[in-house]
C-alpha cells in the first residue's frame with residue numbers, strides 16, 4: 061500500500077495519531093479481482109520486450125546491454141552452478157547475520173538508553189555525529205581490521221542497519237500512551253512487567269519500521285562490501301564476471317540481487333502483518 | 349476505610365502553577381458507594397489519581413485501611429476516563445482482563461474463571477477473543493469494567509466512565525454498576541459531572557466546588573436501595589435531592605466568582 065511506503069522513512073504513527081485515524085476509513089476503490097496482478101504482469105512483459113528490442117535494434121550496443129533473452133539464458137545457466145548457490149548463500153548469511161547483530165544491539169541499547177532520559181540526552185550528540193557517517197566510508201577501516209573476509213563486510217552491514225533500528229527504538233520507547241502506562245501501574249505491574257507488556261508492544265510498530273529499513277540497507281551494504289572489498293558472495297561474483305568480460309553474466313547476477321531484494325522486502329512485510337495484526341496500519345488493510 | 353485528609357495538588361511547570369485541588373477532606377466507609385460530582389476541570393481526575401497512588405499530592409494524605417498510600421495499592425482498581433486508551437490494543441479482551449491477574453500470580457484455572465465471570469457480569473461473554481478495537485465504545489467501557497471486577501478489588505475507582513456513551517447504554521451501565529456493587533463486596537468511588545447520575549447511583553454524593561476545589565457538600569441519598577431507572581428517577585425525593593445539589597453547585601459558582 062502506498063500509505064506504508066510514504067511512512068517508511070518516518071517512525072510509525074504515534075498512538076494518538078492512530079486513534080484519530082482509526083475512525084477514518086480510506087475509501088475502498090472498486091476493482092476487478094486479479095486486475096492488479098494482470099496489469100503488473102503486463103507491465104513486466106512490456107519492459108522485457110523493450111529490453112529485448114533496444115539492444116537488438118542497435119540503439120544501445122549489445123556489448124553493454126545484452127538483450128533480455130540472453131541475460132535470462134545466462135541466469136538460468138547460473139542456476140545450475142554450485143558456485144552461484146554458494147554465492148547466494150554467502151550473501152544471505154552476511155545479510156542475516158549482520159541484521160541480527162544490529163537488531164539485538166539496537167533493541168538492547170535502544171531500550172536502555174531510551175528509557176533513561178539522562179542517558180538519552182547524554183548520548184544524543186554522539187549519536188547525531190555517528191549516524192550520518194556513510195557506511196562505505198568505513199571500508200578502509202573494515203579491510204584494515206578484518207582483511208577481505210566476510211567479517212569486513214559484516215562490519216559495514218551491522219553499522220548501517222544498527223542506526224536504522226536504533227533510532228526507531230529510541231522513538232518507540234518514549235511513545236507509550238500515558239493512560240496505558242498508568243493503567244498498568246494501577247494494576248500493580250512492576251517495572252519489568254510494564255517494559256514487557258506495555259513498552260515493548262507500544263514500541264513494536266517503530267521497531268518493525270526500523271527492521272524494514274535496516275533489512276533493505278543491510279542488503280545494499282552486503283552487496284557493496286562484497287563488490288568493493290571482495291568478500292565472498294554475489295557482489296564478488298559480479299566483480300569477477302565483469303573482469304572476465306561476461307557482460308550477460310553481470311546482468312544475470314544483478315538480476316539475482318534484485319530478486320533477493322524483493323524477497324527480503326516481501327518477507328519483512330509478512331512478518332510485519334503477523335506481528336502488528338492489532339495495529340492500525342495493518343488492521344486498516346484487512347478491512348479495506 | 350478510605351481517608352482523604354487536607355489533600356492539595358498544585359501542578360507546576362516552568363511557566364505557571366495550577367492549583368487543581370485546594371483542600372479536600374472526606375472519608376468513605378467500607379462497602380460504601382459514593383459519587384463525586386463537580387464541574388469539568390475542578391480536579392476530579394486529579395483527586396482520583398492521588399487516591400490511586402499514581403500521583404503524589406502537594407500536601408495532605410490519603411490513607412487506605414489505615415495505611416498511607418504512596419504507590420498503587422494492591423487491592424484497588426481504577427476505571428479510567430479514557431477507557432479506549434486504557435485497554436491494550438495488542439491484547440484480546442481476555443488478554444486485557446487476564447494481564448493483571450497474571451501479575452497477581454493466580455493459577456491459570458482461577459484466571460479463566462475470573463475472566464469468564466467478569467465478562468458474564470458485564471454481558472460480554474461472547475467477546476473474549478475479540479480485540480478491544482473491534483468493539484463499540486460502550487462495549488469497550490464494559491471490558492474496562494470487567495477487567496476491574498476480575499481483579500477483585502476492595503476499592504473501585506471510576507472516573508466518568510459513561511461520559512462517552514449514549515443515554516440508553518448509560519442507563520444500562522448505571523444499573524450494571526449498582527448490580528456489581530451489590531454482588532461483589534467493594535467500596536466504590538464513582539466520579540461524574542452528571543448530578544442525576546450521581547443521585548441515582550450513590551448512597552452518598554460528595555459535591556466538589558469549582559476550582560480552587562474544596563468539598564462543598566456531602567449529601568446522603570436516602571432513596572430505597574433497589575433502584576430502577578423509571579420509578580427512582582420520578583420519585584419526589586430524587587427530584588428534591590437533585591435540585592438541592594444543583595443549587596449547591598450554582599451557589600459554589602457564584603461564591604467563587606465573587607471571591608475572584
Ligand SMILES: Nc1ncnc2c1ncn2[C@@H]1O[C@H](COP(=O)(O)OP(=O)(O)OP(=O)(O)O)[C@@H](O)[C@H]1O
Pocket residue numbers: 359360366367368386387388389390391392393394395429508541
Ligand atoms: N498534567 C497536568 N499538568 C498541568 N495541569 C493539569 C494537569 N492535569 C490537570 N491539570 C489541571 O488541573 C485541573 C483539574 O484537572 P482534572 O483533570 O483533575 O479535572 P476534572 O475534574 O477531572 O475534569 P473533567 O471533568 O473535565 O474530566 C485543570 O485545571 C487542569 O488544567
Ligand SMILES: [Mg+2]
Pocket residue numbers: 392393394429507508
Ligand atoms: Mg477528569
